[in-house]
Amino acid sequence: MLITVPIRRLRPMSAASMLSGKRDIKPPAPPQNLHEENVPKPPVVIAWDANTEPDLYRYYIYRRILPNGPVGKIGETEETYYADHNVMGGTFYEYWVTAVDLVLNESGESNHIVVYVPLSDFSYNLGEESPSSLCLIRDGYHAWGSSPDSTADYAREGLKYSIVDLKPDYTYSIGFMLMEPESDTGRMVDITINDKELARIAVPDTPMPWCYYIPESQSRMELSIKPLAGRDAVLSRIDLWVHRRGGGGPQGSGGDQDLSLKTGLISLYPSLVKDGFTISYGLARPGVVLIDLYDGSGRRVKEIISKESAGYHRLSIPTGDLSAGVYFLNFQIGGYERIEKVVVIRQNR
Incomplete structure (x- = not known):
């Protein structure tokens, strides 16, 4: 497997054992540090930090197809990673995880992440x-x-x-x-x-x-x-x-493209914004940067297309004209793509 993290394998308590004493009603803590593994997609591989509760049983995995698709539990595991094979190219997926103990108390939700599965070649x-x-x-x-x-x-x-x-x-x-x-x-x-x-x-x-x-x-x-x-x-x-494996590209999908480590989105700050936020990114070679901002319904509210030279760049994106809510920034350059969540807030006057 891509990740090998041993974790205790236990089974839920029987009804008799639960009746023998006071029932535990305290749920585990929410899982921490949910993230996407840096491996080719599809499938989507997500991972998180192990919970430390001694009575931990397993984890439940939830998914929403964005913007308005089905939402629900898609699996469970005793490990601290999960591979989602049931994905389609050109689709955004939102994931979160909960922890479950031996008497099936379920924790609150982990942090949520959004993953984009690219279109097939x-x-x-x-x-x-x-x-x-x-x-x-x-x-x-x-x-x-x-x-x-x-x-x-x-x-x-x-x-x-x-x-x-x-x-x-x-x-x-x-x-x-x-x-x-x-x-x-x-x-x-x-x-x-x-x-x-x-x-x-x-x-x-x-x-x-x-x-x-x-x-x-x-x-x-x-x-x-x-x-x-x-x-x-x-x-x-x-x-x-x-x-691609370190240079070169398949015929019919963009040709040769040098996507070194200097190419990509470096940071987005802040992610909780009122009037705007700033992104920084690097380009290993000149190229056209595509930046789209989508609202929670999947409607594009901002589009930026910029031809940039090689090097490091900063760009401020205003949000004063946007309503409060959750937005998703889609950053693309060549075959590189990254999605980040931005939350716009408005203070009561």
Whole structure:
């Protein structure tokens, strides 16, 4: 795994043990220092500091799809990290974590973070009359609806695809879009890449992405979707993200780009503002900086496009014309992108 932090594995108390004494009603402290791990996306990997309570049981992970998407618990873990594979390119996700003790007292929320999953470099729609160029084996296609994600390749014995001409200097993330209609449910599939089984998934009746990071150098990827329980395997789309390894870029995604450590957003101060805030950033080479500020509904309220020379820069952004609330600053230069939260406050007069 990317992170290895041992943590005590315990189970909740039984009803008899809870009745033997006074029930504990004090919850654990909220987890601290929730942050995104600096690894290629997707999936999204988040981590936090371990709680120190002796009766700690596990952590619950919550997520909201911004700006107005579903919100709720997406998982639980005994570790101090979590990988969210169920993410889609071009989407903002907000995460927070709670701690749970042996009698299931739940803490307050950790700090919240916002993570952006970039659009894939390549996307291959499946379920069309003519097979995709990636397809090696399929029996045919289903067309349950008009949208690309409501059609799917199918095969009774299993689907097979091959992605060739991959670059050994890059690593990759791959996404599978799974879906079946409400009128034809019950499929389970195994997903395998290069003979390595990654997951067994119940296919949902609404489009669901499932993504993996492939850290090893690859020249070719063989993908298999194998059915279980006597049903056919289905797949609606394949997405591919290409990650650079120290210079160079994939064809079709921006070409060569030197994204050294000097390129990027350095600071934003303050994050709790009335009339404005200042950002500082560095550029390893000249480029066009894109800065967007979005309100909580996802509406862009400010847009700055600036051609800058190499070096370090500071920029003041006024907020006196904005209503009180939570905003999200999206900073982009070349293939670099970072999201920061800004809270605008207004004093009562």
